Amino acid sequence: MKELMVNNLSFIGSKKTYDEADIVLVGVPLDLTVSFIPGTRWGPSAIRTVSEVLEEYSPTLDKDLREKNYYDWGDVELPLGNVSQSLQRIEEVARKIVLDGKKPVFIGGEHLVTLPLVKVMAERHPGLAVLQFDAHADLRQEYLGQEYSHATVMWHVNQIIGRENLYQLGIRSGTREEFAYARENTRFYPEMVLEPLDDIVKNLQGRPVYVTLDIDVVDPAYAPGTSTPEPGGCTSTEILAAVKKLNELNIIGFDLVEVCPLNDPTRHTAILAAKIIREALLGWY
Template sequence: MLEKNVTTFIACDKPYDEAEFVLWGAPFDSTTSFRPGTRFASSAIRTESFGIETYSPYLDKDLEEDARVFDAGDLELVFGDSERVLEQVKQMTQIIVSDDKIPVMIGGEHSLTSAPVSVLARHYPDLQLLHFDAHTDLREDYLGNPWSHASVIKRCHDLLGDGRIHSFGIRSGEKAEFYWAKEHLDMHKFNFDGLEDLVEQLDGKPVYFTLDLDVLDPSIFPGTGTPEAGGVSFDELRIAITKLAGLNIVGLDVMELAPHYDHSGVSTAVACKIIREILLTFSK
């Protein structure tokens, strides 16, 4: 008898009822400020994931044995309607959280992060946001659009308020954004200095982790819509993620791969490996 052909991220094929994590794709890039293409990320990541091993020699863990992840596929999102798409993402997040599972969103553009943050902030009134990125993303709006990916952390601040957003790797933004951040955010420019101290401070608190992959240097990760020179290395990012192992992660996302800008496929391979390390790091 033939079986239904379903492509999942490698080894993320556990039954929903048994899953700790629910991984799903959000193929949307209507507000990108430079180069579009992140809507192709989740499908490329699933396909290319079969080029990496399920076993992590860094963590001595295996996705087959040490993680319980259900891949729910991609949402069918309305192209060009940011507010409607955000509602769709909220609905998906609510289903997963209501079933006492951890949502793992694969973007797609970074603007979508505000949707799961809004849902989880209702479930966890003391929610903290941990943010790895090249960009401040603190504009009130971009070309009149308050839901732009250049405004996503400002929208998250609208939800969470001062002192609950912790940004690392930031190296690009308007002067006004950096000065605003000094008053309202916990921002660490250029690298992950201060991360270990923060992990101690966040012990026991619910944390949403958002990773914009352009935190990586474009020499390692050119496949993104807004590349910024001067980023971190793969190992620096991997080690930083490992340091988060003790946190109470209640949701996370990995955003902003635009696979077609790297015809070698290396950027997608890097994204796949980072997702593997994240899932294994946070698996109970």
Template sequence: MGGRNFAGFPHIERLSDFMASSDDYAGARAVLWGIGQDFTTSYRPGTRFGPGRIREASYGIEEFSYHSRKSLTEKNFFDLGDVAVVFGDVQESLNRAEQVARRLFADGKLSLMMGGEHLVTLPVVKAAYEKYGDDLVLLQFDAHADLREEYLGNPLSHAAVMRRCLDFLPARNLYQFGIRSGTQEEYEFGMSRCHLFPHEVLEPLRRVIPTLGDRPVYVTIDIDVMDPAFAPGTGTPEPGGITSKEMIDALLAMEGLNVVGLDVVEVAPGLDHTDRTPVLAAKLLREAILAFG
């Protein structure tokens, strides 16, 4: 597919949009965009189709939220489209994503990214760190710690994405919620150097929030933080997760934070014939727009 160059954004293609998005990039507070990459998926592939299907699913939910009692009609947000990834070239695809993220942060936008495998979080967090430095806080909601130094000899793997973020971000700035899978080494690293909260989400999150003040916060949500009963369409499902309602409540709890970026990743729509996973992802993004946009 051919890409387009929009307002200084190279390597972007736009095939559809999220419901209620505007055509006003300059006036938009939040910008939605996708990185459909799944080159390092370690089990079941298909997350490259996540951004497109999430957009389609957004038209199956309401603009008004019963959770926040707000409507997307009150918000001005822009759907940029997706990064035109280079299939088979992980580094070039990440470079392209980083260019987009860097521009969004330079323009003062709230970055709302849809994956793609979890590795696509790396270039966005890197761009955020370039702007905010050691003040940046990373909140991870995930079934997996993603703290491996490498996976099958590859340091650029979705199973190592948080460890790669810690190549530049201080480990104490990483808060991990809902984690219930990983190696012993990952567990010991997370418990000793990061803020790792196995299994739990809401209770530890509510304790952490008052300590963050107005520091810039990046939120990454791997859809597998939810139990597979609520989100079966993901490459590495892990039983024993939270409910979709708890994740929505977590977003509502974070409303007062200085969130500068958020992503929802690892949605593999082809693995869920019921569509509940992309619908859930669309709903989480709606709540994120209403809370932070």
């Protein structure tokens, strides 16, 4: 398994070894099907680098990363240009983490990385629900002739977990067909992030939940460093409040995707992503 991993940087507060950790953070720098601005392969390293600007202590939660037993394993080494082999490698790493009884956090990379991760989680956790925070529906059955794309990922996820187990929040972009499909087949909350969460949290009590957060759910005024920016999203304060609202759930895995540092020389997007990950590590696990 070590031959699949490259470890050059670590997220703030990472422990020294995989074996001693309860939580494992992994970078998945897939960047092969992005449809507008490429560069998400550098998302994991950018987020790790700027994590050092944060404190390990969260005043919102009154918790500290130094009290958490987690390990940053590095990045999955992916074969450039080969989507199927990349997905296979990501799946292999995710399966090891789950079978070892550890809780995973994944940093993308483009949104297609969610597909093998949900596949592994659904095998291990019957009745899995997926919460998607995103600007885009990602429900196309194919995009530009490709079955597997960051524009099709949630359609595939929905086939794995079953009808109405996918909760989609913040969606404000997609085709007419995608929106029609979502209204019939998913729990669909277009353009809403905070408003539905109280009811969703009540409905999902006791169930295993996987969270996938595309940073473009946040308005590009707050998070411009993403591959497909879409105006009209939530604020950075609102997405952090949404993360806090999920603390009551049984979250068994999490990914944060689509940070494209080349599109944000200020690094504000990567810093926001790092803070979201810190709050998730402290609040969800």
